Amino acid sequence: MSELLAPTPTGGPDFVQLLTPEGQRVEHPEYSFDVxxxxxxEVVRGFYRxxxxxxxxxxxxxxLQRHGELGIWAQLLxxxxxxxxxxxxxxPQDYVFPxxxxxxxxxxxGVDPLRLLGLFRGVDQGSWDPRQNNFANYTIVIGAQTLHxxxxxxxxxxxxxxxxxxxxxxxxxxxYFGDGASSQGDVNESFVFAASYNAxxxxxxxxxxxxxxEPIERQSRIPLYQRAHGFGFPGVRVDGNDVLATxxxxxxxxxxxxxxxxxxxxEAYTYRMGAHTxxxxxxxxxxxxxxxxxxxxDPIARVKVYLTRNALADQDFFDEVETEAEQxxxxxxxxxxxxxxxxxxxxxxxVYVEQTDELAEQRDGYxxxxxxxxxxx
Amino acid sequence: MTKMTLAKALNAGLRKAMEAxxxxxxxxxxxxxxxxxxxxxxxxxxxxxEDRVIDSPLAESGILGTAVGLAxxxxxxxxEIQFDGFVYPAYDQIVSQVAKIHxxxxxxxxxxxxxxxxxxxxxxxxxxxxxxxxxxxxxTPGLKVVTCSNxxxxxxxxxxxxxxxxxxxxLEPKRQYHADKAEVYESTPLADAQPLFTSRVVxxxxxxxxxxxxxxxxxxxxxxxxAAGEGRSVEVVDLRTLSPLDxxxxxxxxxxxxxxxVTHEAHSNLGMGSEIAARITEHCFYxxxxxxxxxxxxxxxxxxxxxxxxxxxxxxxxxxxVDRTFDF
Numbered sequence: 001m002s003e004l005l006a007p008t009p010t011g012g013p014d015f016v017q018l019l020t021p022e023g024q025r026v027e028h029p030e031y032s033f034d035v036x037x038x039x040x041x042e043v044v045r046g047f048y049r050x051x052x053x054x055x056x057x058x059x060x061x062x063x064l065q066r067h068g069e070l071g072i073w074a075q076l077l078x079x080x081x082x083x084x085x086x087x088x089x090x091x092p093q094d095y096v097f098p099x100x101x102x103x104x105x106x107x108x109x110g111v112d113p114l115r116l117l118g119l120f121r122g123v124d125q126g127s128w129d130p131r132q133n134n135f136a137n138y139t140i141v142i143g144a145q146t147l148h149x150x151x152x153x154x155x156x157x158x159x160x161x162x163x164x165x166x167x168x169x170x171x172x173x174x175x176y177f178g179d180g181a182s183s184q185g186d187v188n189e190s191f192v193f194a195a196s197y198n199a200x201x202x203x204x205x206x207x208x209x210x211x212x213x214e215p216i217e218r219q220s221r222i223p224l225y226q227r228a229h230g231f232g233f234p235g236v237r238v239d240g241n242d243v244l245a246t247x248x249x250x251x252x253x254x255x256x257x258x259x260x261x262x263x264x265x266x267e268a269y270t271y272r273m274g275a276h277t278x279x280x281x282x283x284x285x286x287x288x289x290x291x292x293x294x295x296x297x298d299p300i301a302r303v304k305v306y307l308t309r310n311a312l313a314d315q316d317f318f319d320e321v322e323t324e325a326e327q328x329x330x331x332x333x334x335x336x337x338x339x340x341x342x343x344x345x346x347x348x349x350x351v352y353v354e355q356t357d358e359l360a361e362q363r364d365g366y367x368x369x370x371x372x373x374x375x376x377x
Numbered sequence: 378m379t380k381m382t383l384a385k386a387l388n389a390g391l392r393k394a395m396e397a398x399x400x401x402x403x404x405x406x407x408x409x410x411x412x413x414x415x416x417x418x419x420x421x422x423x424x425x426x427e428d429r430v431i432d433s434p435l436a437e438s439g440i441l442g443t444a445v446g447l448a449x450x451x452x453x454x455x456x457e458i459q460f461d462g463f464v465y466p467a468y469d470q471i472v473s474q475v476a477k478i479h480x481x482x483x484x485x486x487x488x489x490x491x492x493x494x495x496x497x498x499x500x501x502x503x504x505x506x507x508x509x510x511x512x513x514x515x516x517t518p519g520l521k522v523v524t525c526s527n528x529x530x531x532x533x534x535x536x537x538x539x540x541x542x543x544x545x546x547x548l549e550p551k552r553q554y555h556a557d558k559a560e561v562y563e564s565t566p567l568a569d570a571q572p573l574f575t576s577r578v579v580x581x582x583x584x585x586x587x588x589x590x591x592x593x594x595x596x597x598x599x600x601x602x603x604a605a606g607e608g609r610s611v612e613v614v615d616l617r618t619l620s621p622l623d624x625x626x627x628x629x630x631x632x633x634x635x636x637x638x639v640t641h642e643a644h645s646n647l648g649m650g651s652e653i654a655a656r657i658t659e660h661c662f663y664x665x666x667x668x669x670x671x672x673x674x675x676x677x678x679x680x681x682x683x684x685x686x687x688x689x690x691x692x693x694x695x696x697x698x699v700d701r702t703f704d705f
Contacts, residue, residue: 097446126481136449137482141473147439148474151446158402158428158452173446185466189439196434350484351518353542356574356621359518 023305085246180211240268405457462505
């Protein structure tokens with residue numbers, strides 16, 4: 001990894017860290033882990049639980065792909081802290097525009113993990129109603145959703161839902177994307193639009209170091225968070241494997257947006273410990289020692305060490321979380337296999353709000369054709 | 378009733394739509410103070426404010442992509458693409474997002490959006506300013522594509538497109554913007570106007586059916602007039618809607634006339650004419666006296682403007698095709 005792009009090993013102003021890989025709490029001059037009225041230890045235990053369950057969603061789904069139950073799965077292994085830290089900083093009225101890897105954020109928003117599988121099983125292309133959880137459907141075209149987020153934020157502005165001081169009204173939008181997407185025109189255009197209109201949007205980049213086989217050096221000669229300055233809004237780099245720091249930094253960025261102070265870019269510096277997707281083979285393009293180094297920075301392990309060492313959780317707690325993860329895994333296994341295939345004729349139904357005669361005719365023609373087969377009923 | 382050009386009619390239609398629904402927004406390059414390079418949005422920012430008539434950064438994908446987000450928030454964006462040849466940076470957002478979101482979300486999310494594109498040639502412009510990309514949008518499920526040929530249709534169709542809950546690509550024949558004036562009855566309720574996704578017989582005839590849309594309707598009418606002088610009675614249909622196509626009146630016509638010619642400025646290869654010819658053949662096979670002929674732009678890039686009249690189908694090329702159908 002190029003020294004130019006890597007953060008200083010001890011943190012520093014361009015790398016916000018509040019919990020070290022060794023499980024030590026550290027101070028940062030600008031950001032602190034503030035949970036308001038809540039019990040801090042309980043919140044951290046909650047993050048631990050969220051991350052363990054998210055990892056289980058991921059490993060279970062990977063296994064389901066290996067067993068042929070999913071066509072493909074986009075793994076998030078290693079990115080749990082980035083997703084839970086940012087996801088838990090959101091309020092119900094905030095709106096999320098994810099990529100196809102935001103399983104942890106989806107979980108935070110209350111989307112049933114089983115629903116995530118539809119896309120990857122090939123029975124659905126967007127199986128949850130975005131309006132129910134303010135969580136848009138997964139976007140596969142790289143970076144396209146950052147513009148949707150910016151436009152949505154422009155709508156929030158027009159609705160007067162920023163800067164009122166009402167914590168239940170003021171709204172922020174968050175756009176997730178990756179290091180590869182940062183090269184896309186749409187991402188750069190979304191920065192321009194958001195800056196131009198001072199839109200209440202947080203650009204949350206999970207820099208997991210790899211865009212399939214291409215390392216971050218192929219995308220950028222400067223740390224990604226520094227790009228924000230060129231567009232005229234602040235950028236901050238956070239240890240994306242540190243759930244406390246990610247929560248703190250995202251919370252501040254969201255609040256800034258809700259108050260009407262415009263966009264922020266957050267670069268969550270993390271690592272894709274698995275493959276790009278289950279069809280990818282990272283041994284073809286990266287050294288195993290790199291993975292070994294990052295395993296020492298595991299986002300979940302450091303929280304467990306912290307909770308244990310400070311007697312904030314006992315073995316019963318960890319056992320309970322493990323049991324819950326087992327139950328979730330079993331539910332996903334059974335639920336996945338029970339997901340029904342869509343009916344062939346259903347593809348004609350939602351092309352338009354107002355069905356066209358020509359498409360209705362095509363549908364009827366195909367229905368009549370199907371009827372000609374024996375046992376059609 | 379007011380006599381107005383197509384440009385004025387579109388402006389009046391946009392104004393009416395904005396008055397009718399506060400969620401309607403206009404966005405595009407130079408649509409605000411300048412009123413658009415063709416002045417279609419003239420005066421609207423002054424009256425509706427910068428929040429509703431949005432001068433966008435110079436980025437077409439940005440315009441369409443942010444419009445998607447605005448639509449998700451409950452707005453009805455009307456996006457202006459400055460010229461036909463500049464729509465391609467936004468093509469991905471239009472084809473992969475705008476067209477598919479309703480389908481992808483099982484109807485949970487609608488895209489009530491209008492994408493206005495001035496199109497076609499004949500104005501002596503430089504490259505990328507005279508193209509006819511309609512087939513590229515009509516080919517895409519999830520989009521609807523319409524085009525107006527005259528001020529009256531322009532006034533009503535733009536309002537109907539904005540009222541549609543489906544995304545509509547609205548093609549405006551730029552060489553007609555300031556060409557002719559027509560009487561527009563602005564007090565006519567929208568509900569009483571001809572439905573948006575329908576074609577119209579604009580001249581009755583009995584020997585041949587001539588199909589046109591947008592800028593070519595005027596040429597087709599002249600061709601029919603000239604043919605009448607030679608004793609041939611040509612029925613002219615203004616298609617108005619390209620996706621969906623409304624061909625029932627065309628089939629009815631062709632069954633009477635036995636001959637059909639389709640004309641458009643766009644390239645002939647896989648142009649709208651190809652699809653229309655196929656459908657007429659399928660539906661009117663036993664009535665046809667001759668194959669359906671196409672008169673389109675050539676299958677070349679749009680040429681330098683000094684020779685664009687050679688490229689654009691004109692009266693003579695249309696009449697030549699009409700004559701050829703009588704050789705069979």
